[in-house]
Amino acid sequence: xxxxxxxxxxxxxxxxxxxxxxxxxxxxxxxxxxxxxxxxxxxxxxxxxxxxxxxxxxxxxxxxxxxxxxxxxxxxxxxxxxxxxxxxxxxxxxxxxxxxxxxxxxxxxxxxxxxxxxxxxxxxxxx
Amino acid sequence: xxxxxxxxxxxxxxxxxxxxxxxxxxxxxxxxxxxxxxxxxxxxxxxxxxxxxxxxxxxxxxxxxxxxxxxxxxxxxxxxxxxxxxxxxxxxxxxxxxxxxxxxxxxxxxxxxxxxxxxxxxxxxxxxxxxxxxxxxxxxxxxxxxxxxxxxxxxxxxxxxxxxxxxxxxxxxxxxxxxxxxxxxxxxxxxxxxxxxxxxxxxxxxxxxxxxxxxxxxxxxxxxxxxxxxxxxxxxxxxxxxxxxxxxxxxxxxxxxxxxxxxxxxxxxxxxxxxxxxxxxxxxxxxxxxxxxxxxxxxxxxxxxxxxxxxxxxxxxxxxxxxxxxxxxxxxxxxxxxxxxxxxxxxxxxxxxxxxxxxxxxxxxxxxxxxxxxxxxxxxxxxxxxxxxxxxxxxxxxxxxxxxxxxxxxxxxxxxxxxxxxxxxxxxxxxxxxxxxxxxxxxxxxxxxxxxxxxxxxxxxxxxxxxxxxxxxxxxxxxxxxxxxxxxxxxxxxxxxxxxxxxxxxxxxxxxxxxxxxxxxxxxxxxxxxxxxxxxxxxxxxxxxxxxxxxxxxxxxxxxxxxxxxxxxxxxxxxxxxxxxxxxxxxxxxxxxxxxxxxxxxxxxxxxxxxxxxxxxxxxxxxxxxxxxxxxxxxxxxxxxxxxxxxxxxxxxxxxxxxxxxxxxxxxxxxxxxxxxxxxxxxxxxxxxxxxxxxxxxxxxxxxxxxxxxxxxxxxxxxxxxxxxxxxxxxxxxxxxxxxxxxxxxxxxxxxxxxxxxxxxxxxxxxxxx
Numbered sequence: 048x049x050x051x052x053x054x055x056x057x058x059x060x061x062x063x064x065x066x067x068x069x070x071x072x073x074x075x076x077x078x079x080x081x082x083x084x085x086x087x088x089x090x091x092x093x094x095x096x097x098x099x100x101x102x103x104x105x106x107x108x109x110x111x112x113x114x115x116x117x118x119x120x121x122x123x124x125x126x127x128x129x130x131x132x133x134x135x136x137x138x139x140x141x142x143x144x145x146x147x148x149x150x151x152x153x154x155x156x157x158x159x160x161x162x163x164x165x166x167x168x169x170x171x172x173x174x
Numbered sequence: 175x176x177x178x179x180x181x182x183x184x185x186x187x188x189x190x191x192x193x194x195x196x197x198x199x200x201x202x203x204x205x206x207x208x209x210x211x212x213x214x215x216x217x218x219x220x221x222x223x224x225x226x227x228x229x230x231x232x233x234x235x236x237x238x239x240x241x242x243x244x245x246x247x248x249x250x251x252x253x254x255x256x257x258x259x260x261x262x263x264x265x266x267x268x269x270x271x272x273x274x275x276x277x278x279x280x281x282x283x284x285x286x287x288x289x290x291x292x293x294x295x296x297x298x299x300x301x302x303x304x305x306x307x308x309x310x311x312x313x314x315x316x317x318x319x320x321x322x323x324x325x326x327x328x329x330x331x332x333x334x335x336x337x338x339x340x341x342x343x344x345x346x347x348x349x350x351x352x353x354x355x356x357x358x359x360x361x362x363x364x365x366x367x368x369x370x371x372x373x374x375x376x377x378x379x380x381x382x383x384x385x386x387x388x389x390x391x392x393x394x395x396x397x398x399x400x401x402x403x404x405x406x407x408x409x410x411x412x413x414x415x416x417x418x419x420x421x422x423x424x425x426x427x428x429x430x431x432x433x434x435x436x437x438x439x440x441x442x443x444x445x446x447x448x449x450x451x452x453x454x455x456x457x458x459x460x461x462x463x464x465x466x467x468x469x470x471x472x473x474x475x476x477x478x479x480x481x482x483x484x485x486x487x488x489x490x491x492x493x494x495x496x497x498x499x500x501x502x503x504x505x506x507x508x509x510x511x512x513x514x515x516x517x518x519x520x521x522x523x524x525x526x527x528x529x530x531x532x533x534x535x536x537x538x539x540x541x542x543x544x545x546x547x548x549x550x551x552x553x554x555x556x557x558x559x560x561x562x563x564x565x566x567x568x569x570x571x572x573x574x575x576x577x578x579x580x581x582x583x584x585x586x587x588x589x590x591x592x593x594x595x596x597x598x599x600x601x602x603x604x605x606x607x608x609x610x611x612x613x614x615x616x617x618x619x620x621x622x623x624x625x626x627x628x629x630x631x632x633x634x635x636x637x638x639x640x641x642x643x644x645x646x647x648x649x650x651x652x653x654x655x656x657x658x659x660x661x662x663x664x665x666x667x668x669x670x671x672x673x674x675x676x677x678x679x680x681x682x683x684x685x686x687x688x689x690x691x692x693x694x695x696x697x698x699x700x701x702x703x704x705x706x707x708x709x710x711x712x713x714x715x716x717x718x719x720x721x722x723x724x725x726x727x728x729x730x731x732x733x734x735x736x737x738x739x740x741x742x743x744x745x746x747x748x749x750x751x752x753x754x755x756x757x758x759x760x761x762x763x764x765x766x767x768x769x770x771x772x773x774x775x776x777x778x779x780x781x782x783x784x785x786x787x788x789x790x791x792x793x794x795x796x797x798x799x800x801x802x803x804x805x806x807x808x809x810x811x812x813x814x815x816x817x818x819x820x821x822x823x824x825x826x827x828x829x830x831x832x833x834x835x836x837x838x839x840x841x842x843x844x845x846x847x848x849x850x851x852x853x854x855x856x857x858x859x860x861x862x863x864x865x866x867x868x869x870x871x872x873x874x875x876x877x878x879x880x881x882x883x884x885x886x887x888x889x890x891x892x893x894x895x896x897x898x899x900x901x902x903x904x905x906x907x908x909x910x911x912x913x914x915x916x917x918x919x920x921x922x923x924x925x926x927x928x929x930x931x932x933x934x935x936x937x938x939x940x941x942x943x944x
Contacts, residue, residue: 072805074837105808107833108911136826143918144911 056080061160065093073106078113085117089124096121097159101132111144118149127151131159183240183283184233184250191420194413195231198404202235202379206246206345209377217372219398220381222406224547225562227445228381232347239345240278247278247342249334252349255487260356260363261323264330268314271333272307279303279342306338324361331370343376350382353390354542355491368394386545408443417445421452428461433468436597442562450480469593476567477586485568492542500576501529502539507573509558519555617688617706619777620660622926626651627658629773630742630763633754651772653859661690661702673730684708703736708744715745720753724760744770791856799848804836807852811863818856820940827919828938832863834912835934839867845931859940866933
C-alpha cells in the first residue's frame, strides 16, 4: 500500500499502478480533480490507472467526457485504465456513452490490481 | 322610496332588475369611492358599442354613491339630444351639477330630478355650501352676459372644480353618447368637456361611443392612455333573455320562452331596443306569445315606433339635409346588397359622386356613420355591412318607401313576411353559431397539449371504439400511448372572414381558420394554420361531400397563401371508408362529433394548467443553480419515484436524466434569476418531470424544440444506442451529450413552449418491479 499523494482526491500507488477514488457525485469539478490526479500519477511513472467507483453514486455526462479525456491521455502514455467497482447503472451509462470500449472493468480494486500485475511463479503454477 | 321599499334617485329600474352589468357597476362605484380616499384625478372611460346602453349604468352608480352619503357627491349628466348648442348644454350641466350637489348634501333624493332655477338652488343650499354656491351663481350671471360663448361653456363645465376643498368632492359622470349632435357647433364642446374633466383633480367618468372617444381625446390634445377603461358591449344573449323576462314582468307583458329567445337574439342584446319593444307591447296590449306577435310588433317599431325614431334621429345627425339622407339610405341599401353578393366595398369616390357633396362633407357624413358603426370606413373604402339587423330593415323600408315609392302596405307586408321567415332561421342559426363558437373555443384551448391521436382519425377510432360503452372509450383513451401534440393556437376566426365565398357554403360559422405555432418557439418554420370545417351530414359523410370540403378548404388556403396548413373535417357521424381514404391521402384529420366532444373534455382550460387537473400528485420545487443543487433534485425525485413503485434501475435513469437537465439549464440559459423550476407529477402509469429555467434558448436546442423523443433518438443515436458514435472524437466534441442522454434514459422528452428560456418535459412510464 503506497502513501496518499493528494488531499482533495483519495488515491494511492501500488507499484506502477495508481489508484484514484471517485467521489459520491462525479461531476465536472470532481472529474477534473480525478483528471489532475491521474495525470500526476502518469507523470510519476504509473503504467496502470485504476479508478475506483465504489463510493460513486451519480456520474454526469460532463464527468464522463472528462473520463474519456483521461483515457486519451493514458493511451498516449501507453498506460492502461481500469474502472473498478462500478455499479450497474453507471456501467449502463458508460455503455451508452461508449466508455466501455476503452477501459477494462474490474469487480473491485483487488481484481484491478491483479489484472495487469505479472503473476508470481506460485500463482502461475496453481493455474 | 318606491313601492318595493327601495330608494331610487335617478335610476329608472330597480337594482335587482338592472341586469348584466354588475361588474361594470362595481367598477364605476368604486372609482367614485376612491375619490374620497385621496385617490383623485383618475379618469374612467366607458367605451361603448352602439346600443349597448350606458345611461342606466351611470344612473345606478349615481344612486349607489348618493345613498352612501359619504363625502363624495355624485353628479350624472347626459348630453341632451335636443339641446344642440354647446352653450345651452353647458348651462344645463351647471344647473344639473348644482341641483344634484344640493340634493345629495341635503340627502333629499327627490330633489335630484326636480327642475330648479339657480336662485332656488342658492336658497336650498345647506349652510356649509351656501357661500361658494352663491358666489358661483353670481359669477355665472356675470359670465353669461359676456359675448364669449367659449368662456361661458368653459366656466359652466369647470363648475365642479370650484367646490372648495372643505366641501364634499364631486364625482362627475358624463354621458356623452350624444356628443356627435354638437359637432356642428362653433364652440368645440367635446374638447371643452375633456379639458374640464382632465384638468380637474377630481375623479370622473366619461362615457361615449367607442369610435368617437378616441378621436375626441386626440382632438382635445389629451392622452387617454393613462385612464382606466371599461369596454361596454351589448348584453350577452343569456343576460338579454333575463332582461326581457324582467322588463316584461314589470310591464305585465305576456311572453314565452321561445319568444324571449327570439327577441334576445333579434334585438342583439340592446337594452334600448328591448325596452322599446316591450314598452310598445304594453302600450298596444300585445301578448308576445308567438313569433307572429313578435314580428308584427317589430315591424311596427321599424315602420314608425321607437326603433324607427332612433334610426331617423341617428340619420338626422349624420346629415341634416333630407335629400342627402335619402341618398345615403339608397347608397347604404345598394352597398349592403352588393357586399353580400360579391364582397365588394364602395369607394370614397363613389360616395362623393352619389351624394353630390364635396369631399369634406362626404368625410363628415362617413365619419358620423362610422362612429355609429353603421359603416366601417378605413379612410378609403366603405363597408356598409355594419349596424344591427333592425338598422338594415329600417334602411330597406325607407328606401322602398322614399326612393322606390312603393305602397306602404306592400312594404309592411313584405317586411313582416321576411321577418317571419327569418325568425326560425335566425334562431336555428344562433344554435349553430353556439356550436361553432364551441368549435372555436375548443381549438383555442389546444395550447400545445398532447391528446390521443385516434381523436383525429375517424376510421381508426371507429375500428377501435364503435359500439363501445362511452365510459370504456374514455378509459381506453386515458391509457392510449399514441399521442399527438397540438399546436398553440393564437388566433381563430370564421372561414368567411378569410373568404366571403365561404358564406354560401356555411350560413353559420361552422368553418374556422386557426393560426398557430407548433413546437416551442415562434418561428416561421413552426407556424401552421388549421382549417376546420364541420360538415352537415346525417350519416357518415361520403367521399363526394368530403372531397368537396377538402377542396373548399384547400382553395381557401391557396387564396390566402397559407403555406403550412392542417385540414380537419368534423362530421356528426364520421366518414365512410371511401371518404376516410380521401382524408388520409390529403393528410387531413377527421373526427366525428363524439371524437370532438371527447377531445373537448380532455383539453384543459388555460395555459399551463394540467390536462386532468390532478394537482394532488404534483410536486413543485425551485432550486438555485449551481452548488450541485441538481443532486437535491435527483434525491427528491428518487423519493417520489420510489413511492410510485418504479424499479431501482428506472429510478437511477430518472435521476441521471434530471441531473443532466439541470446541468443543461444551468450551463446554457443565461438565466437572469439563476433558478431551476422543477415539477414532478405522478400519474397512474407515469412520472412526468418538467425542468424549466428562464433566460435564452440555447442555439443548439432551437432546432429541436418541440421534438418528440422518437424523432430525437433517430437523429442523435445509432442503432446500438451508443451515443459516442458521432460524438466520441476529440475532447471538445464530447460535451453536449446531456440532451441525448436524457432522451435515451427517458421514454418521452420534449420541450414545452415557453415565452422565455426552456422547459424540458420528461416522461418515464411505470413498469413496476415484480
